[in-house]
Amino acid sequence: MRSYRHIAFAFLLIAALLVFTSCAEAAKTGSPHSAAVAPVLKVTGDVKNEIELADFGAYPVKHISYHDEAVPAIEVLAVLEDAAPEGKNLSVFFSSPDGVMAEIPYPELDSDSVLLLTDENGWIFYSERHPKQTRIKNMDKIVVCAEESVSAQKCFRMIYGEEYLTLTFGELFRANASVQTVLEGEAQMNGRTANAYTRRELIPLSEYASSLGAPVQSAALAYFWDGSQKKIELDGYLEWRGNSVDYIGKDGKSRDKDIIGVWIDAPEGSITDIASLALDKAQKGSVLIIEIDGLGLYNLLEHNPVFLSGKNVMPIRTVMPSISNVALAAIVTGEPPSVNGVTERKLRSLSVDDMFKTAAESGKKCAVVEGQTALVNMSVEQTLNPDTNNDGSTDSEVQVSALKKIKEGFEFIYVHFHGFDDVAHTYGPSSDEAQEKLAEIDAFIAELCGNFKGTVIITADHGQHTTADEEKPGNHGEFVPVDMTVPLIIFEAGQ
Ligand SMILES: [Zn+2]
Ligand SMILES: [Zn+2]
Structure with a gap:
């Protein structure tokens, strides 16, 4: 019995402290609210930054007339701008926990659309210029709603x-x-x-x-x-x-x-299968893995380049976000981003071993032939190839460098062509420029394969979809079929 009393006492003490701190908070900020627990208003939905308001914070306070009294208020647009809405055709829901809400088109909010914080009715949306039905009391949420998402927006x-x-x-x-x-x-x-x-x-x-x-x-x-x-x-x-x-x-x-x-109908195969596949083939001979950056399955089928289109193409799925470093890390480790540690654009350190370590341990001479920069840190030294002939692409340099590795007797070679992705970003993945670029890479690959004896594995990190953005008519990184479905081509060369 005694111990219960102790617990009850401790509980009372905590409750008293909470009341005390929240009153002190209210006094400090000059908020008119003085109840024990300040109601929290959350600004969320299609926003970059979620915001929680327990008082007016640093927002400029003005006084408006409400029920014939001058009461302090802040402009809702100031809060919304801080939250940074994302997407097209925005509207804003003002919502209370009892299910009552009002939706207002974003462009119709103005400097007279304000938030009040009262003792009696908590957070209130108030505007003289909007219908009375919008005056939602005891709000706990303001939810921004985009009818259409924009590139890179979470959804x-x-x-x-x-x-x-x-x-x-x-x-x-x-x-x-x-x-x-x-x-x-x-x-x-x-x-x-x-x-x-x-x-x-x-x-x-x-x-x-x-x-x-x-x-x-x-x-x-x-x-x-x-x-x-x-x-x-x-x-x-x-x-x-x-x-x-x-x-x-x-x-x-x-x-x-x-x-x-x-x-719903995701391909069974994944880019994370390539490492074990390559290591398995490496037990019987040499392996040449070629990554064509940005060439999704649908991009390949659309352009149908001479050499590659003659091969058996299997659809496989890539990882999210469908971007180069994240996908490359998944290919070389055989693990999804959640395991290999490369989950976003700025990361490049692997938290698990790559396939080159395993191949090297079994006595294979490994090479990675990259473009200008290494996207992911690997166990093997990567051969970098800047655009020395200044033709706007590293592909011809990568080609020469890869040919050299084959002739030097490297047995486990990874070759990364970047040009298709670059051109598809600039001109669009369906453009003539992209088609020409792919034809060039296709010929490079044909030549590499002609000089190589062993298993050839050709794939891509992600595809590219056409955008409405004139500055960047091609892009990727999203969970859409074109970005997510990539080709896998496997065949024996030099027999
Ligand atoms: Zn890429
Ligand atoms: Zn790209």
Whole structure:
């Protein structure tokens, strides 16, 4: 009994401290709010930066007339600009926990659209110029909703074949969720039991799958922002988390955080299979691996270069983000980004061994023939090839350097051609320039293969999709079929 009293006392003390600190906070900031726990307003959805406001913070305070009184307020646009909305056709939801909300098109917000913080009704959206229905009280969320995502913006995607759908975080916020009562567990004490539940709003994945015309099937492959991939159930759910979204299993309970998207008919093969494949072939002879940067499967099929189109091409999947260093790290280690450590653009250190270490240990002479710079640190010294003839590409230098390695008797060679990716960024992946560039690389590869005896493996790090941006008509890095599907070509040369 005594110990319970101690706990109760400690609890009271903590509660008193909380009240004290929050009052002190209110006094310090001059906020009119003085309740024990300040209501928090979260600005989220399609924003670069989520913002949490417990008071007016550093935003300029002005006084407006509210119920015939002059009350302090801050402009909602000032807060939204800090949050940095992303995407096209933006609207803003002002929302309270009881489910009442108002949506206002972003361009219709002005300097008279303000936020109030009152004792009685917490955070309030207020504007004389908008309909009265917008005056949401006790708000806990302001959610920015983009109708269309822009390049590199985080969102949720679902791929089926060459089709895909995009759901922005704002769209997921207003999606039709079903409310589920989930049993979290049973607790026992003093012979008494209690069940703990949570009531969750879960968005069924299956409707999106059928809207893409996918057959009813149970499993699909999901990609996550930590760089992992996982088989999931299509009768599972999404749970909106502000400016992220989680996958929830069909039990309504098991959670995988921060999902990028679901690929319903993802290829079985992955770029992470190449390392073991190459090492396996290396046991019988020499191996030449050629990476054509930016040449996705769809880009290859579109341009159909003479030498490569004569080969058997298999579709395989790349990793996310679908960018050069992240994919290269996955190819040379055989591990997804979540395991190999290279999960984003600026990283280059591997946290696991690469295939060159294994090949070297089994006595193979290894070479990596790169362009101007090394994208990933590897166990083998990389031969760099700047554009010495100034033709705007390192491909001819890479070609000469690779030919030299073959003739010097290297047995496990990785060759990286960069030109197609560069030209596709500049002129677009479907341009004549891209077609010509690929024809040049195709001829280089034909010549390399003509001088090589052993297994040739040809692949790409990612594809490239056409953009609406005139400055950069080709790009990649996204969870879309063209970026994510890459070719795998394997054949024996010099027989
Ligand atoms: Zn690349
Ligand atoms: Zn690129």
